[in-house]
Amino acid sequence: MIRTALVTGLLGAALNVAAQAPHSFDPIAEVLQHPRCLNCHTFTEYPTQSRKMVDPISGEVSYLRFRHAQQVIRGEKGFGAPTLQCGACHQDENVADGKVPGAPHWHLAPLSMGWEGLNRGELCETLKDTDKNGGRDLAALVKHMEEDALVLWGWTPGGDRDTPPYAHADFIDLLKLWVAAGAPCPTN
Amino acid sequence: MTTPAPRETFALSVNGRVEQTDVSPDKPLLWVLRDELDLKGSKYGCGRALCGACTVHVDGQPTRACVTPVKAVAGKSVTTIEALSETELGARVQRAWTSLNVPQCGYCQSGQIMAVVALLKAIPAPTDPQIDEALSGNICRCGMYPRIRKAVHELAAGGFA
Ligand code: FES
Ligand code: FES
Numbered sequence: 001m002i003r004t005a006l007v008t009g010l011l012g013a014a015l016n017v018a019a020q021a022p023h024s025f026d027p028i029a030e031v032l033q034h035p036r037c038l039n040c041h042t043f044t045e046y047p048t049q050s051r052k053m054v055d056p057i058s059g060e061v062s063y064l065r066f067r068h069a070q071q072v073i074r075g076e077k078g079f080g081a082p083t084l085q086c087g088a089c090h091q092d093e094n095v096a097d098g099k100v101p102g103a104p105h106w107h108l109a110p111l112s113m114g115w116e117g118l119n120r121g122e123l124c125e126t127l128k129d130t131d132k133n134g135g136r137d138l139a140a141l142v143k144h145m146e147e148d149a150l151v152l153w154g155w156t157p158g159g160d161r162d163t164p165p166y167a168h169a170d171f172i173d174l175l176k177l178w179v180a181a182g183a184p185c186p187t188n
Numbered sequence: 189m190t191t192p193a194p195r196e197t198f199a200l201s202v203n204g205r206v207e208q209t210d211v212s213p214d215k216p217l218l219w220v221l222r223d224e225l226d227l228k229g230s231k232y233g234c235g236r237a238l239c240g241a242c243t244v245h246v247d248g249q250p251t252r253a254c255v256t257p258v259k260a261v262a263g264k265s266v267t268t269i270e271a272l273s274e275t276e277l278g279a280r281v282q283r284a285w286t287s288l289n290v291p292q293c294g295y296c297q298s299g300q301i302m303a304v305v306a307l308l309k310a311i312p313a314p315t316d317p318q319i320d321e322a323l324s325g326n327i328c329r330c331g332m333y334p335r336i337r338k339a340v341h342e343l344a345a346g347g348f349a
Contacts, residue, residue, distance in 0.1 A: 069238065070325040081321040083306040088325065089237035089252045091260055096214060100237045100255045 023186040027166060027174045029120040032127070034164035035063045036154040040107070043114035045074045047086075052162055061162075078108040094158030101161070103153035110134070124185035138179045146172050198262055202227070203271035213259035217251075218242045220258045221268060229269035229298045233327070240326030243299035244268050250306045252325075269298040272305060281305055283348040284339040292330035300326050300336055304343075313344040 031037065035050035042048055048065045055062070073081050080086045090106035112132035115123055126132055127141065136144060145151055155168040166174065178184075192212040200207045202225060209224050216235075221227045221244070233241030235254045242254040245267040272278030281301055284290070291297040300323065307314055307322040314322065319340050328336070342348065 071320070072324065073321050075321075081318075082310045083250055083303065083322045084325055085249060088243075088250050089255060091256055093257075095236075095255050095257075102255075 023120070024174075024178045024181055024184065025120060025124045025186055027171070028127075028178060029123050031164040031166060031171050032115055032123060034154070034162070035065060036157055036161070036164050038116055039065065039068075040150075041109045041113055041115040042074075043111065043116050046072060047074070047108050074108050074111075078110060080107070094156070098157075098159030098161075101153070101158050104149040106150065119188050121186045121188050124183075128183060128185070138183055142172070142175055142179060145175055196259075198258055200225075200258070200261060200266060201264065202266045203268060204265075209258070211258055214257045216254050217244070217256040217258050217261055217266070218253035221253060221266075227268050227270050231295055231298055233296070233299075237325075238327070239296070240299040240303065241296050243302040243326065245302060245306060248306065248309070250303050269302060272301065275305075277308060278305055280343055280348040281308070281339075284343050287348065288335055288339050288342070290332055290335045290339050292332055296326060296328045296330075297332075300328065300332075304336070304340055308340070308343060314340065 032041075035048075039048045039050055044067075047068045049068050050063045050065045053062050053064055054060070072084060072086070075081050075085075080088070086106040086108075089100060091100075091102040092104045093102050094100070095102065110132075113126065113134075115126065118126060128138070130136060133141065152168065155163050157163060164171070193214050194212065195210050196213050198209050198211065198213075200209055200220070202221070207225055209220055211220055211224060218230055218232060221230055222232075230244055230253055231241040232254060233239035237252040237255045240252065242252055243250050244253045245251065245265075246256070246261055247264050248267075273282050281304055285297070285301065290300075303323050303326050307319065311318055311322075316337065319337055323333075323336065
């Protein structure tokens, strides 16, 4: 019984590793699934905030994401309620002590670009889908990731906020490599 | 502790008047209004965009003055609670607030009123969810939310003209 469970566990793990074989999209998925991105790439009618949690034994880092304070909403165009816009609090730059983050045109990504809970294959297909991503072809996607003020904010988030894995320049290099390889998507 | 940027002269449009100020560009608008221009109606509650007590209008949009650097409003039009009664809607809101005894301690109320005036301009007859969405960032420790909602509905129905 114990042996069966162990074998099943090992087999499952091996299958899992095979299923999760490294892919050129992986580092991109790692970045896009970071709370700096996910908090505004939601499937909900509101943005989220997050709290970093570090396991005291293993040191493993995880993030608890929860509804944004003040119960703010997405609104029609992702900029909040008509008279409680994201920009009421989020200015063009982080406040001096970093407590309130800010960047130009602070808003949520459209619902079509919700990324919460997607596996890496779904995330990859969503990212490339011009019906969902605002009509961006691959070159436009790279440019967006390279230059957009809100994307760049992810690497200068202020306060004690974590940045996504990989430096921004490295992320762009990895993105370009993936595009040069034909932007393949993993199957899961 | 960060060193403030050197002072600069700003021509600010506040309540329809152009005011010259000589301040650090990063100084929060709230402190320019209160300390430099002696407009004390906008309140300091949290200083972190959490409570709404400092709400002013910037080009008509409710904005948290405590986290808005003064440089961000150069060339824009700022309205504070002090000027609200000069508009018909502002005067009506003021009458509603006194008639219905909306405030208790009153500390949050200039922010609430600024938010309500903007709401009624944008949505003249808001539903309860629209009221909640517009005012959810304005915290009232005294819990005057039912009175605020009542006042908004009575104003939407044309009351306090
Ligand atoms: S004092 Fe500005 S939001 Fe609280
Ligand atoms: S009336 Fe006291 S905090 Fe709102």
